[in-house]
Amino acid sequence: MIDLLVAGGGPAGLVTALHGARAGLDVVVVERRRGPIDKACGEGLMPHAAAHLNRLGVDPPGVPLRGIRYLDGRRHADAVFRTGPGRGVRRTTLHAALLQAATDAGVELVHNDFGAVGQDATSVRMGELRARYLAAADGLHSPIRRTLGLELPVRGPRRWGIRRHVHLAPWTDSVEVHWADGAEAYVTPVADDCVGIAILTSRRGGFDGHLRQFPALRRRVGGHAHGPDLAAGPLRQEVSGRRRGRVLLVGDAAGYLDALTGEGLGIAFTTAELLVDCLADGRVADYDRRWRQVTRRYRLLTAAILRAGGSAPLRRTIVPAASAFPTVFTGLVNRLAR
Structure with missing residues (x-):
């Protein structure tokens, strides 16, 4: 019987599989799509997320990130990562590196x-496959979460994300967060000739319409070639719990607040390791x-x-507050970054 089905x-899912393989489990990953998968993502790895990948022997090429910069058109505030740089990595580049690592570790896809x-x-079945446990890493709108009755209704405003790659040399070594009324634009260098811009908002509309709220950023990137826009959302997902019998939710499937702190991948990696630890310990x-417990500070x-x-x-x-109190701002950023 398979030990862990993902x-x-x-x-x-792939980081869960890698931790499972390192723990000596027989792991099988089921994924309908082939090859590196793209999605709307800020593409910035916080320092602890980059360090987590390093422990797994995964080193995707990208751009070092010195810290976080907040801007509102008049003021700015900078917070430097104290524990080492983060990394800007294109989603497809990250996924390709994780696929190779999983294959090298003997994970069956x-x-x-x-x-x-x-x-x-004693077991869980998914289609024709049978395993001791199932890790549901099937994303923000997890069908498995919904089937198990673990999904809760979400009240209040909903937010969406739209991402675009712009082909020009990065002008910053930090993740820039541009603030406007009702939206933020996150600028992440991801290659020597490419920056990713992700806009988070609760308002409807296309990327160019939202970009008008950030005149300085629009002037800087206007006229440069860009790739297709990708969208995701609604972002907030509420769950009643993260386990039902032998099925455990991980990653975005386990519930999601918002992408504004850039912690999605870091939380996914940390809780993937936690899931495997719980299996290995029989707890x-x-x-x-x-x-x-491990996500409390982030939440x-x-x-x-x-x-x-x-x-x-x-x-x-x-x-203005981040600019006026740089020590407090740096402390808050680094509480999330470690």
Whole structure:
């Protein structure tokens, strides 16, 4: 019998598989799509996420990131990472590196649809495959989460992300976060001749329409060739729990607040390792509690920034406050970065 079946071959699923292989488990990943998979993503790895990949022997080419810079058109605030640089990496480049690492580790990849999920006291089935446990890493709108009855309704405003690659040399060695009323634009260098721009907003419309809210950024990137736009959302996903019997949720499937802190991949990698630790220790019942423990700092800080950003008067104070209190701003950034 398979020890660990992973539904979803994105970064969360592949890192789960890599940790499983390192723990001596027989791991099979099921993913319908082939080859490096692209998606709307900020593409910035915080320092602890880059370090996590390094521990797994995964070193995707990219651009070192010195820190985070907030801008609002009049002021700016800089926070330098204290534990070493992060890395800007194109999503397809990251995925290709993880696919190669999983193959080298002996992980079996099955290109197929997931199939129906069922379980009993000793195993879980997905289609024709049977395993001791199933890690559902099937993304933000996880069908498995919904099938298991773990999805909750989300109240309040919903946010979406739109990403575009612009082909020009990076002008910054940090992730720039440009703030406007009702939207942020995240600029991440991902190659010597490419920057990624991800816009997060609760308003409808295309990339160019939203870019008009950031005149300085629009002037800088206007007229340069760019790739296709990719969108994702709604971003916020609520769950009642992250385990149902022998099925455990990981990555975006385990619930998501927002992309504004750039912690999606870091949280996915950390909780993927936690999931495998719980299996190896025979303490699967502890997974949800321990998941909430290791993500608590991220969830509290992200929720606080979201609340501030949801109020127009408070939103306008975010960059001025970060500029006026650089030590506090740097401390908050590094609490997330470690």
